[in-house]
Amino acid sequence: MITPHHFLALSGVLFLVGAAGVLVRRNALIVLMSLEIMLNAANLALVAFSRMHGAVDGQVAVFLIMAVAAGEVAIGLAIIVNVYRLRHTIQVDALTSLKN
Amino acid sequence: MSHLGYQIAFWIVAAVAVLRPSPSFRSVIRSRARSGWSGPFFATAAAFLMLNAPMVAVFQILVYAGAIMVFIIFVIMLINLRPQELIETRVRAVRGGAILFGVVATAAAFIGAIVFRGGAPSVGASFGQVETVAQVLYTRYAFAFEVLSLLLLIAVIGAVALAGKKDFTKE
Incomplete structure (x- = not known):
């Protein structure tokens, strides 16, 4: 039998997938997508808790997170486009001007 | 939905959500782009439906598959990457350990979910519908909602400011 706990476990695994993507991938666009997957995992956890307690507060929090995610993507993609114009690459390894 | 059907649906959703988000960049450039990258987002939307949150599920599809994915594909086309940019580069040193960690963590x-499982309370048909969620959103969380509108306004201004810069090389 599937309970909300299973969805919580799924959300944990999904968060790991996103975190691994952020750490391992070197393409800025895919890093951004992995960030979105992590936010999605948090949303799934909130909805699972909301179902577990029979209160819709968690679902309201999901709306707030979605709006933040949309704003983050808008700014993030604008930054990526500008970085590409400036450096002609979006590999995060190539962006080292703050390193030393 | 019957117990068995619900169970099968859950494992399909879980498989799609976890296994889908590893597209190579080449497949993104091809027309498979949206089906490949939207996989986890659609799977999460299905999970929301299964958790009696139909309104959140609809917004998930609208916001992620509709807005964010289109936006990302648009940027991929806009910056028009050359073939040498598409070569997949990953950190390979930690690969074995990462896979092992992933399997153990999953x-x-x-196992934790099965051991600690507890019944969820039964909820009425209105749970997660537009009316119920909106009532809480516009009363208890009205302030957060207003702050959010301010945040989106700032994001719009920031995006326009970033896009409006003329020439970086001459600064």
């Missing part, structure tokens, strides 16, 4: 998570 197993631990689901």
Whole structure:
């Protein structure tokens, strides 16, 4: 039998997938997508808790997170486009001007 | 939905959500782009439906598959990457350990879910519908909602400011 706990476990695994993507991938666009997957995992956890307690507060929090995610993507993609114009690459390894 | 059907649906959703988000960049450039990258987002939307949150599920599809994915595909086309940019580069040193960690963590998570499972309260048909969620959103969380509108306004201004810069090389 599937309970909300299973969805919580799924959300944990999904968060790991996103975190691994952020750490391992070197393409800025895919890093951004992995960030979105992590936010999605948090949303799934909130909805699972909301179902577990029979209160819709968690679902309201999901709306707030979605709006933040949309704003983050808008700014993030604008930054990526500008970085590409400036450096002609979006590999995060190539962006080292703050390193030393 | 019957117990068995619900169970099968859950494992399909879980498989799509976890296994889908590893597209190579080449497949993104091809027309498979949206089906490949939207996989986890659609799977999460299905999970929301299964958790009696239909309104959140609809917004998930609208916002992620509709807005964010289109936006990302648009940027991929806009910056028009050359072929040498598309070569997949990953950190390979930690690969074995990462896969092992992933398998162990997945197993631990689901064993934990089975061991600590508790029944969820039964909810009425209105749970998660537009009216119920909106009532809480516009009363208890009205302030957060207003702050959010301010945040989106700032994001719009920031995006326009970033896009409006003329020439970086001459600064």
